[in-house]
Amino acid sequence: METKIKIKTLDDTNRLSAIISGHLFPGFILGLTGDLGSGKTTFTKYLAKHMGISANLNSPTFTILKVYDNENLNLYHMDVYRLEEIGYDFELDEFIYGNGVSVIEWYPYIEMMLPVEMLRVSIRVEEDDLRTVTIQGEGRYLQIVKDIDSRYRNEIYLP
Ligand SMILES: Nc1ncnc2c1ncn2[C@@H]1O[C@H](COP(=O)(O)OP(=O)(O)OP(=O)(O)O)[C@@H](O)[C@H]1O
Numbered sequence: 001m002e003t004k005i006k007i008k009t010l011d012d013t014n015r016l017s018a019i020i021s022g023h024l025f026p027g028f029i030l031g032l033t034g035d036l037g038s039g040k041t042t043f044t045k046y047l048a049k050h051m052g053i054s055a056n057l058n059s060p061t062f063t064i065l066k067v068y069d070n071e072n073l074n075l076y077h078m079d080v081y082r083l084e085e086i087g088y089d090f091e092l093d094e095f096i097y098g099n100g101v102s103v104i105e106w107y108p109y110i111e112m113m114l115p116v117e118m119l120r121v122s123i124r125v126e127e128d129d130l131r132t133v134t135i136q137g138e139g140r141y142l143q144i145v146k147d148i149d150s151r152y153r154n155e156i157y158l159p
């Protein structure tokens with residue numbers, strides 16, 4: 001199932017990440033895609049906050065992976081944009097198929113390493129800072145998409 005929502009402010013990103021944070025489970029995989037600067041890291045920052053992580057989350061572009069240990073679920077934040085340049089790291093599987101929550105910026109670059117079942121989030125910047133966010137998931141991820149869809153269904157975005 002797929003749903004599309006419109007967001008405009010950081011508050012909207014905060015709200016969306018809060019809803020998703022309520023559905024996380026061990027081994028959860030969230031793939032993020034969208035142009036440079038579309039808000040992938042920003043979304044992850046809010047998600048980390050809702051997961052109870054107090055450390056300041058920075059973009060892992062030059063490290064590929066940052067691990068945030070947490071009392072409940074650990075967060076593995078990846079940005080695979082420069083993976084080919086920096087070097088393919090097979091150890092990423094250990095995290096992706098581990099017991100934490102993996103958030104992968106530019107996930108289409110490693111699609112072959114990823115399971116079919118995961119939450120796919122695509123952010124598209126339209127004019128005037130308006131962003132269209134497409135959220136897709138099946139199986140264990142279906143309920144999240146349904147939840148987001150029902151919460152936003154009757155909201156008409158008035159710029
Ligand atoms: N919902 C939003 N409303 C307003 N500004 C936003 C929103 N989301 C992100 N931004 C702004 O866009 C800029 C880029 O965001 P961010 O670094 O999260 O993008 P990114 O998709 O991770 O980029 P990259 O592809 O380089 O990793 C930041 O200055 C951020 O504050």
Ligand SMILES: [Mg+2]
Nearest residue numbers: 040041059105
């Ligand atoms: Mg980023």
